């Protein structure tokens with residue numbers, strides 16, 4: 205990680221947790237941050253629970269420094285969109301971040317780059333931070349198209365008006381999500397460097413060098429330190445390991 209950027213360790217809880225589990229997990233994450241703070245921790249901790257837990261987790265982490273995020277949102281402020289949640293509702297419940305374009309949404313809900321970009325812009329409009337996810341599939345990597353796919357997705361999904369303050373990019377190779385397979389630090393850094401160069405092209409030196417790029421895909425206490433040691437890896441978007449507060453804290457401890 206380069207000077208001027210601060211690590212972001214984000215837990216994507218996905219569709220996991222009932223009230224009791226969610227509260228307990230949030231409480232333990234807050235406790236671990238309190239411990240780490242004694243050592244002037246170089247990272248921010250973010251939890252992104254499912255919608256149903258946002259209210260109770262918000263209460264649990266109030267004034268602890270742990271940040272709250274959601275996993276998706278609708279593009280509109282309000283209206284006739286049954287089952288959807290607007291960015292303003294998320295902000296109202298205490299969210300500061302919203303993940304958009306996760307590969308599971310791209311697959312399960314057929315979200316393409318244009319929708320992802322519109323969602324990211326809606327997040328910015330509501331004065332929150334968008335975490336824009338991109339990443340290639342195994343077929344695309346094996347065909348030698350990983351860089352081209354990530355370039356294309358980034359160009360198509362990056363919100364207009366992206367800055368270091370309002371946007372985070374998450375590189376999540378689809379083949380590494382929930383599979384136990386992880387991109388090697390070199391493989392991840394190679395893509396992150398490409399993303400960095402594209403960001404600089406899109407938004408200029410200062411903002412492009414300031415935007416944090418997270419790695420996601422089977423990140424865990426064993427592999428975190430090496431991944432987070434790469435020059436363009438500014439944090440992690442953690443799935444499975446974020447459901448255990450000790451593992452989540454151990455990943456964060458890899459930030460140096």
Ligand code: 13P
Pocket residue numbers: 216306376380381382383384420421422423441442443444445
């Ligand atoms: P895993 O850490 O479970 O592989 O999930 C990564 C992810 O998709 C985070 O958004």
